[in-house]
Amino acid sequence: MVRTEPRPDGSTVLVVLTPGPPMVLVENRFFLDRYLTRALLHTLDRDLHGIPDPSPTPEGAALLxxxxxxDxxxxxxxxxxxxxxxxSLWTDGGAAA
Structure with missing residues (x-):
């Protein structure tokens, strides 16, 4: 899971949560200054243009x-x-994904 925490000066803290073995959720925090934030957003916009959104996982689709x-x-x-x-993600470090 990825989330961002915007700051008033235009910079951003990028938070990446990943499952780790066993039953651990690892949080990595990256400080991006305002110039890097803007460059990253520009690159993501360019690279993702035309790529369709992925559909939900089978488990997520069944739940929804x-x-x-x-029922x-x-x-x-x-x-x-x-x-x-x-x-499964927690116990084997994501190998099942």
Whole structure:
């Protein structure tokens, strides 16, 4: 997971969360000055132009479909599958992804 924390001076802190073994979530924080932030945004905009958004993972799609349908049993089963996929990421360091 990636998130940004904008600062008043135009700089940004880029926060990258990655699963690590076993059951650890590792947080990496990168300070980007305002010039690097602007250059990174420009490069991302150029590089991602025309690339379609990826569809959700099968586990995420099943969870969303069950939620929208209002089926509690299907939602519970989908939640189990989604939880298992997250647990797999944590226990083997992302090799299952």
């Amino acid at each position: 479909a069950a939620f929208r349908a209002g 509690k049993e299907a939602f519970s089963a989908a939640m189990d599958g989604y939880s298992f996929s997250i647990l």
